[in-house]
Amino acid sequence: MLFSDSMVSNLLLIAILTLVAGGAVFCLIAAFRTYLRYRGDRVVTCPQSKEPATVHVKLSSAAISSMFGKPAVRLDECSRWPERQHCGQGCLAEIDLAGQNCLVRNMVNNWYKGKTCAYCQKPFDELHWHNPAPALLGPNHTCVQWNEVRPEQLAQIFETYLPVCWNCYIAETYRRKFPDRVTNRNWERGAGGEYVPKETGTEVQTKTESK
């Protein structure tokens, strides 16, 4: 006899364990891929109001269900809740269609990328999410970090605000908080302190520097 009964049993056990381990790894990979796909806040157009809304997919149920087939995607947060908590979540179709394009972090990154800081003219590259959030200079000449704005308002804000790097945001905040500790001098600056080139600027305003 080539194989004894105990050897056959052991081989069978190893085969079963390998299959189980392989299946477990496959399930974990599926869950992790689903988690990566649906994590993060998204801005969608609410099918009911036709207005932008910030939504978040319930990651735990999507990831767990993806181990056994098609992920069950539902929301666990929406900026229109709790008033519309029992809506049909029709925006899930837009999430599937738009994929990563409706992710807030991608919207922000795409807007900043290639632009220059309104104060120091330093160009923005890819945003790194572990770094402090850059800011926005509004028509009212005040600065606010982008993550202080409600995500569903970002698209509208991006149309009229200027990008500001974090260093200039800190300097500008200091200037506004402690105006008696800074010196103003004439420079090629707009009313909000933003850079205005000589050839296109029609008026010379003030620049402030912290001491």
Ligand SMILES: [Zn+2]
């Ligand atoms: Zn700057």
